[in-house]
Amino acid sequence: xxIFTIIFWIIAIILTAxxxxxxxxxxxxxxxxxxxxMGNMIGEIIAIIFLIGLxxxxxxxxxxxxxxxSANTFVSTVVSAFVGSITLIPAFVAFxxxxxxxxxxxxxxxxxxxxxxxxxxxxxTFPLEKKEFGTRFALTRNALxxxxxxxxxxxxxxxx
Amino acid sequence: xxxxxxxxxxxxLFLVVITYITIFIIAPxxxxxxxxxxxYYLIEMLQVLPVIFLFTVVIEAIVPKxxxxxxxxxxxxxxxxxxxxxxxxxxxGPIYAAFxxxxxxxxxxxxxxxxxxxxxxxxxxxxxMLANEVKFLGMDFMGVRWVLTVTAIFLMAxxxxxxxxxxxxxxxxxxxxxxxxxxEYCIGCGICIKLCPDYYEMxxxxxxxxxxxxxxxxxxxxxxxxxxxxxxxxxxxxxxxxS
Numbered sequence: 001x002x003i004f005t006i007i008f009w010i011i012a013i014i015l016t017a018x019x020x021x022x023x024x025x026x027x028x029x030x031x032x033x034x035x036x037x038m039g040n041m042i043g044e045i046i047a048i049i050f051l052i053g054l055x056x057x058x059x060x061x062x063x064x065x066x067x068x069x070s071a072n073t074f075v076s077t078v079v080s081a082f083v084g085s086i087t088l089i090p091a092f093v094a095f096x097x098x099x100x101x102x103x104x105x106x107x108x109x110x111x112x113x114x115x116x117x118x119x120x121x122x123x124x125t126f127p128l129e130k131k132e133f134g135t136r137f138a139l140t141r142n143a144l145x146x147x148x149x150x151x152x153x154x155x156x157x158x159x160x
Numbered sequence: 161x162x163x164x165x166x167x168x169x170x171x172x173l174f175l176v177v178i179t180y181i182t183i184f185i186i187a188p189x190x191x192x193x194x195x196x197x198x199x200y201y202l203i204e205m206l207q208v209l210p211v212i213f214l215f216t217v218v219i220e221a222i223v224p225k226x227x228x229x230x231x232x233x234x235x236x237x238x239x240x241x242x243x244x245x246x247x248x249x250x251x252x253g254p255i256y257a258a259f260x261x262x263x264x265x266x267x268x269x270x271x272x273x274x275x276x277x278x279x280x281x282x283x284x285x286x287x288x289m290l291a292n293e294v295k296f297l298g299m300d301f302m303g304v305r306w307v308l309t310v311t312a313i314f315l316m317a318x319x320x321x322x323x324x325x326x327x328x329x330x331x332x333x334x335x336x337x338x339x340x341x342x343x344e345y346c347i348g349c350g351i352c353i354k355l356c357p358d359y360y361e362m363x364x365x366x367x368x369x370x371x372x373x374x375x376x377x378x379x380x381x382x383x384x385x386x387x388x389x390x391x392x393x394x395x396x397x398x399x400x401x402x403s
Contacts, residue, residue: 004288005207005253012214019222030220034213038260043170045256049205050176053198054183057190090200091289099296112305119284120309125256127172132259133275136328140320141276148312152305159304 044128051124052088059087061097068098068114069106073157080110081149084117085142088124108160113153120145201254208253216264225268232270241314244274248281258282266329273321280313330379338397339369339382345393352385352394360385367393 001009019027067083070076089097098111121142122129129138167174183191219228232240251258262275285306293302339359348365359382361370373382386394 001207002288005211008211012211012218015218016214019218022222027217027221030217033220034216034260034264037216037263038209038213041256041259043173045205045209046202047170047173047176048256049201050180050194050198051172052201053194053196054176054179056197057194091286092292095289095292095296102297108301115305116284116309119255120280122255122283128256128259132263132330134329137272137320137324140323141279141316144316144319145280148316152308152312155308156301156304160300 041128041132044131048124048128055087055124056089059083061089061093064089064114065097065101068110069101069104070110073107073109076107076110077113077150077153080114081117081121081146081153084114084149085121085146086123087118088122089118091119094118107157109153109157111153112156113149116149116152117146120149204254208257212253212257212260216260219261219264219268223268228265229269232265232274234271236271236274240271240274241277241317244270244277244317245281245285245310245313248278249285249287251282251286255279255283271321272324272326272329273317276317276320277313280316281310284309284313339372340395340397341367341369342393342395345391347391347393349390351388351390355385355388356381 016027019030064083064087067076067079070079094115098115102108102111123142126138126142129141180191180194183194230236231243236243248258251261258279262270262278265278266272266275290302290306293305341360343366346366348362348367350362350367352367353360353362356373356378359370359373359378360367362368373379382394382396386392386396
């Protein structure tokens with residue numbers, strides 16, 4: 001467990017204790033409600049996790065590297081943004097991967113597009129987002145994120 | 161609960177299980193590797209979800225609604241946006257961990273724009289991740305990307321707030337919902353039965369509710385039947401609806 005998660009555990013436990021002292025009945029009622037809400041999501045969260053495992057096996061970092069480093073910047077930017085949307089590789093793998101590519105002289109535009117959609121657009125988590133917030137919300141948020149990821153990438157290409 | 165409804169409720173999980181079984185048959189090594197890859201995320205989930213659970217409980221139980229509305233509501237303005245940015249940035253865990261927290265805040269009166277900010281920053285901006293980015297790509301790269309990303313998130317929040325209204329969001333299914341027909345007003349025209357044969361039926365020249373609707377799709381059909389009813393006899397109580 002990293003230090004951040006530990007701090008959150010401590011804060012959460014303290015706050016829950018405060019809540020219990022303040023109003024026991026309300027806290028238990030809230031627990032029941034949260035349990036129902038998270039119970040509704042848990043099946044999908046587990047599905048997402050095993051889906052990530054599949055994606056990592058079938059779209060490993062190797063091919064991603066080829067896409068990011070390809071010669072045509074425009075095509076590789078759009079493709080990279082797509083790849084970033086569907087994959088969910090951990091950030092501590094993504095940064096070194098992108099860093100090594102930029103070091104050998106690859107364009108940063110596709111790299112940024114990839115890094116941004118990787119975290120902001122979630123094709124894998126889309127079903128859960130749709131279920132919890134509705135199709136319109138999930139579609140709008142993910143589509144906007146995709147578009148802005150490309151804008152951010154292009155702008156960074158101009159600035160840096 | 162019968163098997164069919166369990167599958168229907170966990171469609172995605174069911175699909176993933178089927179996929180795994182298929183891969184196990186044709187390429188067992190790949191399936192094993194996929195399971196191995198998933199373990200890291202499974203551990204992450206077990207570390208994070210209990211904390212998220214406790215946070216939603218605390219928000220629900222002791223944080224007053226007025227405070228959420230003041231902090232994150234429609235009128236919270238730019239300060240509310242900054243607060244949402246801060247909350248998303250200091251968070252722990254993957255984006256799905258943001259869903260329960262956001263839903264609880266939404267139920268307590270947070271605005272759509274601020275929910276977009278929380279969800280997006282939760283996914284993108286994390287202090288340990290920023291440090292990692294500096295290490296591999298440099299301070300300039302991280303700094304510029306951070307500024308651009310935050311700007312983009314604010315713009316997205318603003319646009320989404322314009323497009324999506326709270327009525328577009330699914331109602332909280334755990335809340336009570338009741339559909340009634342005022343039989344004094346009902347003229348027995350049957351328009352509602354034509355629109356939603358699953359939920360209404362005719363009984364002695366008056367329409368009665370056959371079963372309670374559930375889910376987003378059913379609700380929009382029910383809404384249509386309410387709008388089309390010539391004598392306004394259909395009453396829908398959506399207690400606890402996010403509004």
